[in-house]
Amino acid sequence: MRNIKVVFKRELAGYFATPLAYVFLVIFLILTGVFTFYLGGFFEREQADLQPFFAFHPWLYLFLIPALSMRLWAEERKSGTVELLLTLPLSMTQAVTGKFLAAWCFTAIALALTFPIWITVNYLGTPDNGVIFTGYLGSLLMAGAYLAIGACISAVTRNQVIAFVVSVTVCLGFVLAGFPAVLDVFAGWAPQALIDTVSSFSFLTHYQGMSRGIIDLRDVIFFGSLIACFLAANALIVDLKKAD
Amino acid sequence: MIEIEHLSRHFGSLIAVDDVSFEVGRGEVLGFLGPNGAGKSTTMKMLTGFLAPTSGFARVCGVEVAESPIEAKSHIGYLPEGAPLYGDMTPAEFLSFVAEARGLANGMRQNQIDEAVSRLQLESVLNQRIETLSKGFKRRVGLAQAILHDPDVLILDEPTDGLDPNQKHQVRSLIRAMAKEKAIVLSTHILEEVDAVCTRAIIIAEGTIRFDGTPEELRARSPEGKLDEVFREITTAPAAN
Ligand SMILES: Nc1ncnc2c1ncn2[C@@H]1O[C@H](COP(=O)(O)OP(=O)(O)OP(=O)(O)O)[C@@H](O)[C@H]1O
Ligand SMILES: [Mg+2]
Numbered sequence: 001m002r003n004i005k006v007v008f009k010r011e012l013a014g015y016f017a018t019p020l021a022y023v024f025l026v027i028f029l030i031l032t033g034v035f036t037f038y039l040g041g042f043f044e045r046e047q048a049d050l051q052p053f054f055a056f057h058p059w060l061y062l063f064l065i066p067a068l069s070m071r072l073w074a075e076e077r078k079s080g081t082v083e084l085l086l087t088l089p090l091s092m093t094q095a096v097t098g099k100f101l102a103a104w105c106f107t108a109i110a111l112a113l114t115f116p117i118w119i120t121v122n123y124l125g126t127p128d129n130g131v132i133f134t135g136y137l138g139s140l141l142m143a144g145a146y147l148a149i150g151a152c153i154s155a156v157t158r159n160q161v162i163a164f165v166v167s168v169t170v171c172l173g174f175v176l177a178g179f180p181a182v183l184d185v186f187a188g189w190a191p192q193a194l195i196d197t198v199s200s201f202s203f204l205t206h207y208q209g210m211s212r213g214i215i216d217l218r219d220v221i222f223f224g225s226l227i228a229c230f231l232a233a234n235a236l237i238v239d240l241k242k243a244d
Numbered sequence: 245m246i247e248i249e250h251l252s253r254h255f256g257s258l259i260a261v262d263d264v265s266f267e268v269g270r271g272e273v274l275g276f277l278g279p280n281g282a283g284k285s286t287t288m289k290m291l292t293g294f295l296a297p298t299s300g301f302a303r304v305c306g307v308e309v310a311e312s313p314i315e316a317k318s319h320i321g322y323l324p325e326g327a328p329l330y331g332d333m334t335p336a337e338f339l340s341f342v343a344e345a346r347g348l349a350n351g352m353r354q355n356q357i358d359e360a361v362s363r364l365q366l367e368s369v370l371n372q373r374i375e376t377l378s379k380g381f382k383r384r385v386g387l388a389q390a391i392l393h394d395p396d397v398l399i400l401d402e403p404t405d406g407l408d409p410n411q412k413h414q415v416r417s418l419i420r421a422m423a424k425e426k427a428i429v430l431s432t433h434i435l436e437e438v439d440a441v442c443t444r445a446i447i448i449a450e451g452t453i454r455f456d457g458t459p460e461e462l463r464a465r466s467p468e469g470k471l472d473e474v475f476r477e478i479t480t481a482p483a484a485n
Binding site: 002003006007009010013014017018079080081083084086087088089090091242243244 | 255289292293294295314315317318320322324325326328329330331332333337341342344345346347373389
């Protein structure tokens with residue numbers, strides 16, 4: 001636990017040591033604003049909720065989260081510091097977890113900074129704040145899944161650009177898995193079980209409930225186990241690839 | 245304190261380290277010599293638990309590295325090749341990160357850091373981002389990190405590479421001063437360094453040990469006592485087997 005904290009602290013400080021953190025936060029806030037107020041028709045809907053705000057998160061994360069996760073291991077391997085990190089008396093699990101939690105905590109900070117939208121909706125009407133809170137939780141959980149995928153992929157390469165592009169593509173797969181257009185591709189030939197499996201991996205399906213205020217344990221387990229699986233893969237990949 | 249037995253490492257079809265065995269005891273400073281690509285760094289990486297050996301094993305303070313890596317690593321101070329560091333941190337931040345990761349007790353931590361800082365004369369750059377430091381200072385931060393927890397075993401991969409003559413002298417005195425209570429392995433391309441700090445030298449080429457003895461014995465191999473001639477002769481001879 002203490003070791004995880006040490007890695008976590010360094011990693012989180014690392015975000016703020018470069019302009020990355022500030023660029024990310026500003027762009028995240030601008031984009032949530034644009035999506036919510038213009039594309040989402042926040043005012044036109046005349047409803048006191050944050051539906052348009054949460055609805056865009058899967059798309060926003062698709063590009064922004066890989067930008068956060070791409071450096072996690074790729075940079076460490078490129079600069080050789082992975083050798084330093086992994087010869088400290090820490091376990092691989094601690095290193096992987098600490099780094100992941102730092103990135104996750106950073107997205108939590110970004111998400112928390114969207115509070116003016118929450119204030120706005122409370123000022124304009126009387127929303128159900130329980131629903132909004134659940135929405136935030138769901139969004140954070142989904143962000144964790146994006147991050148775990150991105151962290152795992154960033155361990156495969158020492159090139160951050162490749163890590164970014166591949167992460168976006170894989171995450172896109174997870175987002176689109178629930179779309180009719182994608183499922184139609186399978187519809188003609190694949191057994192129903194396969195189609196169900198594909199659609200059950202969709203981020204959108206699992207996120208939808210929570211973004212509307214419904215906590216379904218299955219969704220929580222889905223994201224939780226996805227994170228655990230990708231982090232386990234992350235640890236394995238770092239171990240296998242650290243030599244080259 | 246260091247025991248290496250029949251250690252080998254393959255990279256695909258390349259045999260980087262081939263059945264290397266040696267021991268280093270307390271008070272010894274072992275100079276690890278050999279041409280580029282000889283397998284020095286690879287051996288050190290296996291010794292410090294970064295790379296898994298293809299076969300054979302390494303033991304540090306009686307602990308087998310592959311079996312209990314965390315315990316073994318806690319006995320070792322390691323300067324990896326090229327002294328990789330987190331460029332976005334300052335030496336002060338970096339050293340306190342390493343001190344925490346090494347689990348140094350809260351009260352002792354600052355003392356240990358101050359000690360390492362003064363031994364490597366880092367006072368003037370403590371709060372400057374590491375990526376803006378000169379090469380020599382980076383190397384010294386890497387060294388400070390390695391000696392921070394006063395380890396029993398020090399593994400230094402080219403510790404004096406990139407240092408000016410004064411600093412080279414400084415670091416060599418530092419190594420000599422620490423030698424009594426530690427086992428130290430250092431790799432170098434500077435043959436005089438072996439004379440200056442090492443109690444023993446191992447020359448390795450193409451992954452195998454070609455010479456193992458004291459610097460005097462090494463020198464005695466050449467009629468004129470020229471180390472570089474001996475080195476060339478030993479490392480260019482075909483492997484004896
Ligand atoms: N990750 C790797 N993948 C493939 N080959 C490798 C890898 N690491 C090292 N090698 C090869 O193993 C051999 C030994 O390399 P090593 O770095 O141990 O040499 P060295 O003795 O430290 O050389 P130098 O004096 O140049 O530092 C070299 O031929 C090198 O190309
Ligand atoms: Mg080397």
